[in-house]
Amino acid sequence: MSSGTGPVSYSQDKPTILIIQGCFQRPVVYAALKHWLESLGYPTVHPSLPTCSNTNDPNFPSLTLLNDAEAVREKLELLVEREQKTVMVVMHSYGGLVGIEAIPESMSHDKRRKDGLLGGVIHLFFVSAFLLDPGQSVLGIFGVSPNDKIEPDGRYTIKNGSFILYNDLPFSEASKWENRLIPHSYEV
Structure with missing residues (x-):
């Protein structure tokens, strides 16, 4: 880990990779990727998204992107604030919308360094992910x-x-x- 606001050193500690899936997949779709990353020494976390699981739950139809973002934010807070880890977030498809909603600027590596704190999000990696302007929706854009x-x-x-x-x-x-x-x- 680096001190101050300099670059993160990957030679000693590899960042934890947090995967945020697309909305039409289950975590099993990403199992091979997770296993491969872990075999390379990257700790990998893949939180379950409430809107992509337990469809038989009576509350399922009322779940939204905000519920998914909260699930990701809780995992990110554990990794960054409690465990002081550096994290790279990988977002696929709908996961881009979830990630942007879930990751506050206060979790960024640079912001935490300026505040004298360890850990933080070092990179956002969008894989065929949605990026919308404020107020836009996927339904509104694509119909x-x-x-x-x-x-x-x-x-x-x-x-x-x-x-x-x-x-x-x-x-x-x-x-x-x-x-x-x-x-x-x-x-x-």
């Missing part, structure tokens, strides 16, 4: 797709999700999942 199915209670699914989202699967594997809907909480 509703004919592949979307929005239930009256707000549950959102993608019709034939394996073909649309994971079209690199062999046809025989993808056809097993052809009619499976991928749930996500969606505010209309």
Whole structure:
């Protein structure tokens, strides 16, 4: 670790990598990435997003991006404030929106150094992630797709999700999942 406001030294301690997933995946999609990063010596954390889990919970339709951001912020506070770790945040797709909402400037490495504190977020890495101007929404920018199915209670699914989202699967594997809907909480 460096002192003052200088660069972080990676030779002694590798940063912890915090993964924020897209909204149509489960953590298992990122398991190989997490394992690979850990095999290279990078501690890796992947907090569960409430809108991407436990779809049978009666409160599921009322969950929003803010619930996901709070789950990520809680994990980040543990890593940065309590454990004083340097963290690189990797955000995929919808995870970009969650990360921007979840990470306050006070968690940045530079800000913490200026305040005489250790740890902090050293880098935000957006992987095919959404970045919107204040007041914009994904629905407002892209509209509703004919592949979307929005239930009256707000549950959102993608019709034939394996073909649309994971079209690199062999046809025989993808056809097993052809009619499976991928749930996500969606505010209309």
